Amino acid sequence: EPEVTQTPSHQVTQMGQEVILRCVPISNHLYFYWYRQILGQKVEFLVSFYNNEISEKSEIFDDQFSVERPDGSNFTLKIRSTKLEDSAMYFCASSPPLGQPQHFGDGTRLSIL
């Protein structure tokens, strides 16, 4: 069964540094998402991406965040200047042309020191 894949599985970064989280969505999917989950809390929506542009973003997704689909397979989340509170698990998800269901990757655990 096709899966969403994410790299790296764990990223440790100094506060103020830039990080790029990578995702390869399922190949025939058209909608892509990033979610965040702080330890022990619920999954929170960050951004959705469709037709090579952001379709929606949450209040969490401020100017420090950006997303990109640099080629036909990768979907990236960049955090420009990381803060301690950015420490969380970041999940990428994708969904087929009708928009549902969403399938999640295994996540990247981001630890900011």
Add this chain to the structure above:
Amino acid sequence: GENVEQHPSTLSVQEGDSAVIKCTYSDSASNYFPWYKQELGKRPQLIIDIRSNVGEKKDQRIAVTLNKTAKHFSLHITETQPEDSAVYFCAAPRMNSGYSTLTFGKGTMLLVSP
């Protein structure tokens, strides 16, 4: 935006018992309701979903019911097994997003004791 409330936050049952988790949502236009299971340190995994044109959907030991009038939907697990122990999240589409972007409930930690 959409507001999703989920109860209870924790649920402990004996193996073989049934478990019921309930969610309410605020946007009457929402038309798609998935449930995800998340084991410790792993991805949320879709276990069942329902669209608003039906009131119930069943898949082996798992069922979901939807009451559009009351704006609530529930997950029912029968004959629970220890491997059902996990955190379960309900979700509903965010308001004004079509139906593509989800708002999640806070999760229910289900513990099934042998």
